[in-house]
Amino acid sequence: MTASLDKGISVLKEMIDAPIASYFSSCVHCGLCAEACLFYTETGDPKYTPIHKLKPLRRVYQQEYTLLGRFAKMLGLSKPVTDSELEEWKPLVYDSCTLCGRCSMVCPVGNDIVYMVRRLREGMAISGHAPDGLIGASRRAVEIGSPMGVKLAAVQAQMKHVRQDTGIEIPLDAAGAEYMLIMSSMEIINFPEYLGAIARIMKQAGKSWTLCSEAFEATNSGIQIGVSDIARVLVQRIVDGAEKLKVKTVISPECGHAYTALRWEGPNLIGRPYTFDVLHILEVLDGFHKEGLFKTSGFEDERLTFHDPCQLVRRGGVFDEPRNLLKLVAKDFVEMSDAGKMNWCCGGGGGVSAIEEAEQLRLQAFKIKKSQLEQTGAKTLVTACANCRIVIEEGLEHYKMHIPVVGLTETLADHLVEGEKP
Numbered sequence: 001m002t003a004s005l006d007k008g009i010s011v012l013k014e015m016i017d018a019p020i021a022s023y024f025s026s027c028v029h030c031g032l033c034a035e036a037c038l039f040y041t042e043t044g045d046p047k048y049t050p051i052h053k054l055k056p057l058r059r060v061y062q063q064e065y066t067l068l069g070r071f072a073k074m075l076g077l078s079k080p081v082t083d084s085e086l087e088e089w090k091p092l093v094y095d096s097c098t099l100c101g102r103c104s105m106v107c108p109v110g111n112d113i114v115y116m117v118r119r120l121r122e123g124m125a126i127s128g129h130a131p132d133g134l135i136g137a138s139r140r141a142v143e144i145g146s147p148m149g150v151k152l153a154a155v156q157a158q159m160k161h162v163r164q165d166t167g168i169e170i171p172l173d174a175a176g177a178e179y180m181l182i183m184s185s186m187e188i189i190n191f192p193e194y195l196g197a198i199a200r201i202m203k204q205a206g207k208s209w210t211l212c213s214e215a216f217e218a219t220n221s222g223i224q225i226g227v228s229d230i231a232r233v234l235v236q237r238i239v240d241g242a243e244k245l246k247v248k249t250v251i252s253p254e255c256g257h258a259y260t261a262l263r264w265e266g267p268n269l270i271g272r273p274y275t276f277d278v279l280h281i282l283e284v285l286d287g288f289h290k291e292g293l294f295k296t297s298g299f300e301d302e303r304l305t306f307h308d309p310c311q312l313v314r315r316g317g318v319f320d321e322p323r324n325l326l327k328l329v330a331k332d333f334v335e336m337s338d339a340g341k342m343n344w345c346c347g348g349g350g351g352v353s354a355i356e357e358a359e360q361l362r363l364q365a366f367k368i369k370k371s372q373l374e375q376t377g378a379k380t381l382v383t384a385c386a387n388c389r390i391v392i393e394e395g396l397e398h399y400k401m402h403i404p405v406v407g408l409t410e411t412l413a414d415h416l417v418e419g420e421k422p
C-alpha cells in the first residue's frame with residue numbers, strides 16, 4: 001500500500017455517493033450521536049463526537065458538491081484537505097471508532113455513521129494513512145491467509161488435539177458435507193476449546209461438516225482497514241472454498257464482524273448471491289436445539305451475564321439465539337443495562353484491538369463495560385466473539401476485576417448430553 005495523497009483525496013471524492021451526500025446535508029448537528037459513542041462518553045472529549053470524526057470527508061463533500069463550499073474553496077476560505085491533516089485525523093478515524101453502530105441507532109435523521117466512517121477509512125487507507133497494525137493484518141490476510149499469520153498447520157494441530165481429547169476426527173476438505181466451519185485466528189490461537197466444542201455438538205447432532213484447507217479463516221481485515229478490494233478477496237476465498245466443497249451452509253464463528261462481512265456484505269462485495277447459506281454458529285446451535293438434535297443437562301451455578309457483540313447483535317440481528325441457548329445452561333442469567341441492540345461495545349471492534357497506539361484510549365473506553373458488568377453482580381461473563389473476549393479480558397485485567405470470560409459455544413458444550421440420542 002503506497003502513500004499517494006492525490007489518490008487519497010480523489011478516493012475521498014469518489015467515496016461521496018448519494019447516501020453520504022444526503023447524510024451530510026441532513027445532519028442537524030444535534031450532538032445525539034456523541035452521547036451514544038463510548039469514546040466520547042468515557043473521555044468527555046468533543047473530538048470523539050462521531051460526526052466530528054468525519055470532518056475531512058465533510059470538507060471534501062462541501063468543497064466539491066455544495067455551492068457555498070465551492071465558493072469558499074475558490075476564495076481560499078476553505079483549504080483543501082492535506083496529507084498532514086489526514087495523518088492527524090488517523091486516530092479519530094481508526095483508534096476511536098469500533099464501527100459499533102451505536103451512534104447510527106440514535107441519529108434522528110437516520111445517518112449511517114458506520115457507513116460514513118468506512119468510506120473515509122477507504123480514502124485514508126489508499127492514501128497511506130491506515131494504522132500499521134491494520135496494514136500488517138491485511139497484508140498477512142491476503143498473503144498468508146490469516147491476519148495473525150495462522151497457517152493450515154496450526155489448524156491441523158488443533159484438529160489433532162481435538163482427536164486426542166475427544167476421539168473425534170474432524171473432517172478436512174470433505175466434499176458434499178452439509179456445513180463448512182470457518183474460524184477466526186483468535187479462536188485458533190487463543191481458544192482452541194471452541195473447535196472441540198463444535199466437534200462434540202456436531203457429532204451429537206449427527207451432522208456432516210468440514211473444515212476447508214483453502215478457506216479456514218473468517219476474519220475480514222479488509223472491512224476493518226476499510227479497503228473493499230481486500231474485503232472482496234477475503235470473502236471470495238471463503239466462497240470459492242464453500243463452492244468447491246459444495247456445502248449447504250457456511251458457519252460463521254464466534255466473531256462479530258466476520259459474520260456481518262460474510263453474511264450481509266459479502267454478496268455485494270463479490271457482485272452475486274452465494275450458492276450456500278451463511279449462519280452464525282449460535283443460529284446453527286439454536287436451530288439444532290429447536291429440532292431436538294441435542295440435549296443439555298445441569299446448570300452453571302453462578303450468576304452469568306452476556307456481552308452482546310455489536311456486529312452480531314446490533315448490526316447482525318442475532319439477538320434471541322444467544323438468550324435461548326443461555327437459558328439452557330444458566331439458572332441465574334442477568335442482562336446488562338442497555339443489553340441487546342443498544343449494548344455498549346467492548347472497545348476493540350472495527351480493528352481497534354489490532355492498533356497498538358489505541359490501547360490507552362481503548363482501556364479508557366472500557367470503563368463503560370466495566371460499569372455495566374459491575375451492575376449485574378455476575379460472576380462470569382459469556383460472549384460470542386473471540387475479539388470481544390480478548391478485549392474484555394484485557395480490560396478486566398487492567399481494572400483488576402476477576403471475572404472469567406467464556407464463549408457461549410463452549411459453555412453449551414460443557415453441558416452437552418453425549419451418547420444417547422434425544
Ligand code: SF4
Nearest residue numbers: 037097098100101103
Ligand atoms: S460506530 Fe461506535 S465507536 Fe464509531 S463513532 Fe459510532 S458509536 Fe462511536
Ligand code: SF4
Nearest residue numbers: 027028030031033107
Ligand atoms: S445524531 Fe445525526 S443529526 Fe445529530 S449530530 Fe449526529 S449525525 Fe448529525
